[in-house]
Amino acid sequence: MNRFVYADNAATTPVSSSVYDAMQPWLRDFYGNPSSLYRTGNQARRAMQHARSQVAEALHAASPEEIIFTGGGSQADNLAISGFVKGASAKGRKHIVTSRIEHHAVLYTCEALEKEGFPVTYLNVDSQGHVDLEQLKAVVSDETALVTIMAANNEIGTVQDITAIAEIAHAHGAVFHTDAVQAIGHIPIDVQAMGIDMLSLSAHKFHGPKGIGALYCRKGIALKPLVYGGGQEKGLCSGTENVAGMVGLGQAIADATGDNLAPKMDYVRKLTQRLVNGILKIPYTHYTGDPENRLPGTASFVFEAVEGEGLILYLDNAGICGSTGSACSTGSLDPSHVLMAIGLPHEIAHGSLRLTLSEQNTEEDVDYLIETVTKVVGTLRAMSPVWVDGKPNLVAAHELTNH
Numbered sequence: 001m002n003r004f005v006y007a008d009n010a011a012t013t014p015v016s017s018s019v020y021d022a023m024q025p026w027l028r029d030f031y032g033n034p035s036s037l038y039r040t041g042n043q044a045r046r047a048m049q050h051a052r053s054q055v056a057e058a059l060h061a062a063s064p065e066e067i068i069f070t071g072g073g074s075q076a077d078n079l080a081i082s083g084f085v086k087g088a089s090a091k092g093r094k095h096i097v098t099s100r101i102e103h104h105a106v107l108y109t110c111e112a113l114e115k116e117g118f119p120v121t122y123l124n125v126d127s128q129g130h131v132d133l134e135q136l137k138a139v140v141s142d143e144t145a146l147v148t149i150m151a152a153n154n155e156i157g158t159v160q161d162i163t164a165i166a167e168i169a170h171a172h173g174a175v176f177h178t179d180a181v182q183a184i185g186h187i188p189i190d191v192q193a194m195g196i197d198m199l200s201l202s203a204h205k206f207h208g209p210k211g212i213g214a215l216y217c218r219k220g221i222a223l224k225p226l227v228y229g230g231g232q233e234k235g236l237c238s239g240t241e242n243v244a245g246m247v248g249l250g251q252a253i254a255d256a257t258g259d260n261l262a263p264k265m266d267y268v269r270k271l272t273q274r275l276v277n278g279i280l281k282i283p284y285t286h287y288t289g290d291p292e293n294r295l296p297g298t299a300s301f302v303f304e305a306v307e308g309e310g311l312i313l314y315l316d317n318a319g320i321c322g323s324t325g326s327a328c329s330t331g332s333l334d335p336s337h338v339l340m341a342i343g344l345p346h347e348i349a350h351g352s353l354r355l356t357l358s359e360q361n362t363e364e365d366v367d368y369l370i371e372t373v374t375k376v377v378g379t380l381r382a383m384s385p386v387w388v389d390g391k392p393n394l395v396a397a398h399e400l401t402n403h
């Protein structure tokens with residue numbers, strides 16, 4: 001009988017029971033529209049305000065008024081970037097600085113803006129995925145409207161020095177946004193102490209529901225609306241509010257931050273270290289990202305002479321959920337832009353595996369992951385044309401990926 005081990009928490013997380021319980025009444029019993037003047041509308045409005053306060057408190061924001069609910073992390077990123085450079089606060093500045101390893105919600109927004117005449121600089125990263133701070137200092141200028149750099153990477157888990165990046169942006173009068181979708185609920189974030197002007201988050205990455213997120217936007221920053229309509233969320237993201245989703249987000253962020261964060265980080269970090277130690281015993285295996293300064297639950301690897309898709313399918317057969325950045329999964333001929341940006345050769349990036357743990361995983365899960373991945377990698381290599389005499393044949397691997 002197979003076990004089932006969910007080790008893809010960077011893709012999404014299951015809704016926790018406390019979040020599920022908090023949301024239920026707002027789906028069935030208290031269905032009023034928060035804009036309505038009668039009692040059930042008022043109840044919904046109060047629930048929404050409570051959720052907004054919970055998010056503000058978790059981020060150490062100065063006021064709940066600085067929280068704008070959106071339909072998830074991607075929408076928050078779009079609102080922050082497009083909304084800022086097209087809004088009044090940009091004061092005519094057009095230049096945007098971002099990095100090569102951002103989530104597509106940021107990268108594709110920047111690419112679209114580039115076509116509309118906003119110049120964009122894409123910062124390089126080192127082999128562990130840290131943005132080049134010297135390059136940032138060199139490119140940011142009085143023309144720069146916005147610097148947008150993710151707090152932690154979703155594929156390799158590398159955590160950036162957000163405070164230093166914000167400082168450099170501010171030195172030239174630019175505004176700093178961070179996609180903190182992977183960071184919130186996983187590492188400590190304090191928007192005021194870290195100098196963050198705007199921050200995106202998404203509930204389903206920390207045991208909240210999908211389709212709800214938020215943008216923290218420091219008081220005084222004027223954005224161009226993302227969705228026009230009834231004027232909800234200060235007119236920036238109109239539409240009848242997802243009250244149950246907001247309540248779920250509020251509960252999830254309260255559960256994931258504050259005093260609950262440190263013990264959870266400690267537990268997940270130990271579990272992940274056990275996993276990393278076990279997986280790195282497999283020959284011709286490399287850790288990707290920063291092995292120290294990373295998200296507590298993220299472990300990412302590349303296996304030489306292994307195809308990522310095959311790996312995921314065999315692991316699925318053994319009841320394990322993980323993910324890969326290899327070519328087929330990215331929907332193009334190239335492996336993920338993140339693995340390319342950290343300088344991995346094509347033929348090696350094809351064998352990538354990301355396993356992401358949460359506080360719901362156990363040591364038994366980790367031991368099963370190590371045992372199964374070891375077995376599956378062996379099976380795939382035995383069938384591989386680029387695995388010869390017990391080692392990878394890089395010439396053959398190179399030929400294969402280039403034809």
Ligand SMILES: *Cc1c(COP(=O)(O)O)cnc(C)c1O
Nearest residue numbers: 072073074103105154181182202
């Ligand atoms: C998941 C994710 C997003 C997108 O969030 P959605 O809520 O799925 O739209 C954006 N950025 C990062 C870093 C993510 O991991």
